[in-house]
Amino acid sequence: MANCFQSLGQFALAITNIQIAIDIEPRAQFYANLSEYLRQAKQYEEAVDAAETAITIDSQFALAYRALGNVYFELGDYLNAAYNYQLVVLYDPGEMSAWYNLGVAYSEMGELDEAVMALEVVVTEGHDSPEYISSLNNLAYLYIDKLEAHYDRAIELAETALALIEDDTQRGYVLDTIAWGFFKSGDCAQANVLILEAVELVRDNPEIQDHLAIIESDCES
Numbered sequence: 001m002a003n004c005f006q007s008l009g010q011f012a013l014a015i016t017n018i019q020i021a022i023d024i025e026p027r028a029q030f031y032a033n034l035s036e037y038l039r040q041a042k043q044y045e046e047a048v049d050a051a052e053t054a055i056t057i058d059s060q061f062a063l064a065y066r067a068l069g070n071v072y073f074e075l076g077d078y079l080n081a082a083y084n085y086q087l088v089v090l091y092d093p094g095e096m097s098a099w100y101n102l103g104v105a106y107s108e109m110g111e112l113d114e115a116v117m118a119l120e121v122v123v124t125e126g127h128d129s130p131e132y133i134s135s136l137n138n139l140a141y142l143y144i145d146k147l148e149a150h151y152d153r154a155i156e157l158a159e160t161a162l163a164l165i166e167d168d169t170q171r172g173y174v175l176d177t178i179a180w181g182f183f184k185s186g187d188c189a190q191a192n193v194l195i196l197e198a199v200e201l202v203r204d205n206p207e208i209q210d211h212l213a214i215i216e217s218d219c220e221s
Contacts, residue, residue, distance in 0.1 A: 015041065028058040035067035039074060047071045062092035069101065078105040089121075096122050096129035104138065112146045123157065136161035137174050144181045151185035172201030176208045179215065188219035 014037045022030045031054035038047035048071055054064035069084030082105040088098035103118035119142070122135035136157045143154035158177040165171050179194035195212050202208055 026057070028054040028061045028064055030054075031057065032061065032064040032067045035064070036070065039067070039071050044071055044075060060091050062088045062095055062098075065091070066095065066098050069098065073101055073105060078108045081105045082109070094125075096126035096131050099126070100129075100131035100135055103135070107138070107142060107146075112142060116142055116147065133161045133164055133170075137177055140177050140181065144177065144184055148184065151181050155181040155185075168201045172198045172208070173205075175201065176205075176211055180211055183211075183215050183218075188215070191215050192219055 015034065018030055018034045018037060021027075022034065031050045035047045035050035035054065038044075038050055048068065051064050051068035051071065054061055054067070058064065065084045065087040069081045069088060072078075072084065073081035082102055085098045085102035085105065088095050089102065092098075099118050099121045103115045103122070106112070106115035106118060116139065119135045119139040122129060122131050123139055126132050126135070140154040140158040140161070143150035143157070155178055158174050158181065162171060162174045162178065165174060175194050175198035179191045179198055182188075182194065183191035192215060195208070195215050198208050199212055
């Protein structure tokens, strides 16, 4: 029942229902779920307490560390988020959402090699996960803008993502990544074509507009 309320965005009812379950049987799973509901309700201190209670009950319960990592991630505390996501993948290596968030957290901290390693796990092992397409595009961006000289690999990753996306806005973001990869690799003609396609799909994104201006300016000179 609590999950139904959560899916409807009725977090107060979800919290009430899971607390009833906890009163009956204080399981680690219930406390981890409570932590997620509290986080979504922006009750961050309580969310941390609930996740830590789950860990006290079961110190190897991966979903409790994921819940705690999600709180820190949402608060922008990427160091503590990464620490908890590391524990998630230690106890459950197949938890692709944790690998993805770990990669993003490392990227935010400037630990790019570690970010690439985490995202590569999703790209190679998580084809069926919801994080797969985002991992492809984020990894491509890292290879283009942060770890230069991997342009071919970056373009390949982004083109794989593009082939899987139907939503126009998301296609625009990925086209921007591919355009930027071609630009960085020196292929102005292809970069121009693709960045214009990206702008047509996502007209009000500042980063895409910046890329358009740079590509048009540098490729005309």
